[in-house]
Amino acid sequence: MEYFTDLVIVGLSLGMVYGLVALGISFIYSGLDIVHFAHGEIYMLGAFIGVTVLKYTGLSYPLLILVSMVLTGLIGVAIERLFYRRLTRQGGGISFAGMGIIIAGFGISMVLQNIAFLIWSARAVPLPVSFGMPIELGNITLPKSYLWIVGITLILMLGLHQFLRRTRLGLAVRAVAYNKDIAYLMGINVPLMISVLFGIGCALAAAAGVLIGPINYVEVLMGTGILIKAFAAAVVGGFGNLPGAVLGGLLVGVTESLGAGYLSGNYKDIYAFFLLIAVLMVRPSGILGVNIRVKA
Amino acid sequence: MLELDKIEAGYGSVQILNGVSLKVARGQIVALLGGNGTGKSTLLKTISGLVKPWRGSVRFDGEPIDGLRPDRIVRRGLVQVTQGKEAYPAMTVEENLRLGGFARNDRAALKRMLERVYEYFPALRERRHQHAAVLSGGQLQMLCIGRGLMSEPKMMLLDEPSAALAPQVVLDIFRIIARICREGMTLLLVEQNVRMALLLAQYAYVIRDGVIHIEGPAESLIDDDNVRLSYLGGTVADRGESLTAHR
Numbered sequence: 001m002e003y004f005t006d007l008v009i010v011g012l013s014l015g016m017v018y019g020l021v022a023l024g025i026s027f028i029y030s031g032l033d034i035v036h037f038a039h040g041e042i043y044m045l046g047a048f049i050g051v052t053v054l055k056y057t058g059l060s061y062p063l064l065i066l067v068s069m070v071l072t073g074l075i076g077v078a079i080e081r082l083f084y085r086r087l088t089r090q091g092g093g094i095s096f097a098g099m100g101i102i103i104a105g106f107g108i109s110m111v112l113q114n115i116a117f118l119i120w121s122a123r124a125v126p127l128p129v130s131f132g133m134p135i136e137l138g139n140i141t142l143p144k145s146y147l148w149i150v151g152i153t154l155i156l157m158l159g160l161h162q163f164l165r166r167t168r169l170g171l172a173v174r175a176v177a178y179n180k181d182i183a184y185l186m187g188i189n190v191p192l193m194i195s196v197l198f199g200i201g202c203a204l205a206a207a208a209g210v211l212i213g214p215i216n217y218v219e220v221l222m223g224t225g226i227l228i229k230a231f232a233a234a235v236v237g238g239f240g241n242l243p244g245a246v247l248g249g250l251l252v253g254v255t256e257s258l259g260a261g262y263l264s265g266n267y268k269d270i271y272a273f274f275l276l277i278a279v280l281m282v283r284p285s286g287i288l289g290v291n292i293r294v295k296a
Numbered sequence: 297m298l299e300l301d302k303i304e305a306g307y308g309s310v311q312i313l314n315g316v317s318l319k320v321a322r323g324q325i326v327a328l329l330g331g332n333g334t335g336k337s338t339l340l341k342t343i344s345g346l347v348k349p350w351r352g353s354v355r356f357d358g359e360p361i362d363g364l365r366p367d368r369i370v371r372r373g374l375v376q377v378t379q380g381k382e383a384y385p386a387m388t389v390e391e392n393l394r395l396g397g398f399a400r401n402d403r404a405a406l407k408r409m410l411e412r413v414y415e416y417f418p419a420l421r422e423r424r425h426q427h428a429a430v431l432s433g434g435q436l437q438m439l440c441i442g443r444g445l446m447s448e449p450k451m452m453l454l455d456e457p458s459a460a461l462a463p464q465v466v467l468d469i470f471r472i473i474a475r476i477c478r479e480g481m482t483l484l485l486v487e488q489n490v491r492m493a494l495l496l497a498q499y500a501y502v503i504r505d506g507v508i509h510i511e512g513p514a515e516s517l518i519d520d521d522n523v524r525l526s527y528l529g530g531t532v533a534d535r536g537e538s539l540t541a542h543r
Contacts, residue, residue, distance in 0.1 A: 168398070175384060175395050181346055182382050187370030187399030187447055 002139045007261040008254060013146040015253020016153040017208045021230035022237070022245035023157065024204035030240040031177035031197040033098065034084055037105030039205055039230065040223025041112035046072040046206025047218040048120050051127050061129050065152060065210045069203035076202025077195045079108060084198075085191075109223070116220045127213025145214045156207055157246060160200070173197050225269065229256075232276040238289025247287060251275060297322040297451055297482050298343070298374070303352035303362075305342045312338040314506040315352065320451070325483045327497035327514065329490055335506040336486050340453050343484075344376035345369045357450070371399045376453040377444035380436030380461075385429035389420050389439060392428055396443030405448065413442035416472055434465035441473070451482040458489040470496055494518045 021043055028036045050068040053059060059067060087101050131144035164170040175183040176193040184190050208226075209218075216222070233252045237244025252272045259271030279287060298320040306312040312335045320326045330336045341347040343354055345366035354362040356374050364372075383392050393413060397406045414421035417438040423431065428439060437457055444452050457473065458466040470492055477483055487493035494500055494514045502510040502517075510517070 168394070171387075171391055171395060172398060174387065175398075178384055178386070179382070181366075182378055182384070183395075184346060184366035185344060185370065185376050185378060186395045186443070187367045187375075188395070189365075189367050 003261065004258075005140055007257045009140070009142065009146065011254035011257030012250060013149045013253070014257065015233075015250035016149050016246075017212050017249070018226065018229050018233045018252050019246040019249020020153050020156065020208040020211070021205050021226055022233035022249045023160070023242060024201035024208075025230055026234045026237075026240055026242055026245040027160075027204070028198060028201040029234075030242070031173070032084070032088060032194060034088065034101050034198075035098070035105065036201070037102055037227070038079070038109035038112060039201075040225075040227030041109045041116070042072060042076055042202045042223075043205040043209040043226055044116060044218075044220065044223035045075060045112060045209070046202075047127065047209030047213045047222065048116060049206065050210035050213055051120075051125055051218050054127065054129070061131075061148065062152070064129075065207050068210045069206045072206030072209075073199035073203035077199045079202075080195060080198040083108060085194075088194075109227075113220055113223070120220065122220055124217035124219035127210070127218055129214045131214070148214075149211045152207065152211060156204060160204075160242070169196065173200075229269075229272050232272045235286055236276055236279045238286030241286065241288045244286055244288035251287075297324075297357060298484065299353075299355040300339075300343070301353045301355075303339070303342055303349050303354065305338060305347050305349045307338075307347070311350070312506050313342065313349075316503065316506065316508055317352075318501050318508060318511070320482060320484050322482055323477075323480065324499065325477050325485060325497045327493040327500040328484060328486045328503060329488075329493060329500060330503035331488070334503050336503055337455070338506075339503065340376055340455055340484075340486055343453060344374070367399065370447060370449075373448075373450035374453070375444045375447060375449040375451070377455060377457070378440050379455050379457075379459055380433055380438075380440050383428040383431070383436050383439050383443070386427060388425050388427055389431070390424045392439055392443055393420075393446055396446030399447045406446070409446050409448060413445055416445075416476070417442055433461050434469065437461065437465075437469055438472075441469070441476075445476070449481075451484070454483060454485045456486055456488060458487060458492060466492060491518070 021039060025036055025039050028034050028039075046068050049071050050064055053067050054064055083104055084101065087104060131148065134141045134143045135147070164174055172183070172188045173193050173196055175186060175188060176190055177197065180190050183193070229252055230249070233248035234245045235248070236251055237246070237248030252275060255275045256268060256271045260268040283289070300316055300318050302315045302317055303313050304311060304315055316335070316339055318326070318328070328336060328339065338347060342349050345361070345364055345368070349362050352362070353360055356369070356372060361369050361372065361374070384395070387395070390410070393410060394406070397409060400406055414424070419435055420438055420442060423435070428436065431439060441454070441457065454473070457469055461469070466489065473483070473485075474496055485493055485497060494517055497514045500512065500514045500517050501508050510520070
């Protein structure tokens with residue numbers, strides 16, 4: 001039983017990280033019709049920026065996450081302005097131009113990997129944050145890094161929710177996500193809101209990268225694996241649905257952890273796809289997805 | 297106040313507007329009439345900046361606004377009121393209205409305008425915290441007009457406020473439009489409901505095949521058979537309408 005609880009706790013905290021990346025992917029898709037295939041590399045950049053900033057400044061962990069989110073968010077904004085903006089003018093999503101966006105995404109992901117390789121080399125580096133002794137809860141030993149993951153992720157998710165529901169800027173972002181022409185007629189600076197939206201999506205991935213850093217090593221290829229799992233999470237929850245992305249992330253994390261614990265750790269990366277296939281067979285639009293897409 | 301000079305515009309390589317010129321003076325209600333596919337919507341989008349004109353000029357308040365980004369045009373006081381179906385369904389009535397006032401940063405002014413809109417449309421106040429998705433067609437149209445008022449524009453472009461509404465509701469909405477204009481609004485009213493539009497407006501243009509086909513003072517156009525013909529394009533419905541008119 002303890003073994004089971006341990007696995008679930010590990011699965012939930014990893015799932016939170018998947019959920020955070022999936023949330024960014026879903027957020028960008030729901031707002032801009034961009035299926036962002038370079039999101040794993042944004043996550044990787046966020047982690048490396050965390051490592052570098054920590055090395056030179058020694059910031060505290062929450063501040064480190066914040067700085068990495070801001071810097072990576074700005075990089076995301078630059079990427080969107082330089083590359084995606086030209087393509088989204090012709091339409092996105094499942095349109096013909098949407099194909100171009102997907103190809104551009106893969107291209108950007110390769111370019112970012114190689115840039116990261118040139119800067120940080122192929123070596124896996126640790127993100128040395130010390131959290132102190134693990135917490136003992138009865139028979140369960142809980143490393144504090146897991147608590148950080150759960151806590152920070154919850155704060156970010158609630159923060160995003162409150163931002164979208166309660167603030168003027170959030171309202172404008174939702175308006176742009178639903179329909180750009182109508183948003184223009186409201187007097188909203190649509191290009192600026194698109195940057196805000198994309199930047200937030202990328203900042204969430206950066207946070208995930210810095211959160212996973214102390215548990216796993218930080219390396220150039222860390223983005224490919226998470227991209228696939230985050231996509232599985234987003235699709236399981238219902239693509240473009242924000243709470244769905246988080247739920248999907250948790251399910252993927254727990255499935256993976258239980259599978260690795262009870263079946264075989266060698267096939268750890270496969271279990272997410274069993275879940276994905278099972279969900280798609282029962283509910284093709286995802287758990288919280290609807291057939292008619294209602295955005296914003 | 298608004299002056300269009302030989303506007304040509306279209307989508308991709310398809311030209312829709314072939315040189316439209318029209319004028320709206322301050323405080324006036326001007327009707328723009330025309331059937332489906334005559335270029336009415338394209339003309340509105342060209343004025344509000346969603347479509348860039350290929351040739352010609354748009355002047356508002358004496359300054360050229362063609363080529364400006366749509367949100368900049370809104371900030372200058374020229375607002376396009378969308379059709380009712382283009383309210384944000386997943387947002388509440390009040391959120392929709394607040395969006396309409398997005399161009400204004402002045403909280404006190406927004407609060408005052410919100411009160412004024414609720415006073416024009418009491419039905420919206422009752423449903424202020426409900427999602428726009430549950431409103432009736434008439435209420436949606438009211439919401440969009442209210443949303444347009446929120447930024448306190450100098451002039452509004454109204455896109456078919458009577459579309460798909462019951463006659464009684466159309467009457468209610470036109471009464472309020474008339475009131476808003478009495479209180480100092482300038483209006484370009486795009487309509488398919490020819491009679492209602494001509495009763496409200498002082499001057500009217502009829503657009504056909506992307507050019508202004510007929511223009512004149514509204515009262516002189518009400519009984520003009522050319523307007524009906526040009527508007528309906530000689531369909532069966534047109535003959536029916538003519539029969540009742542001449543009985």
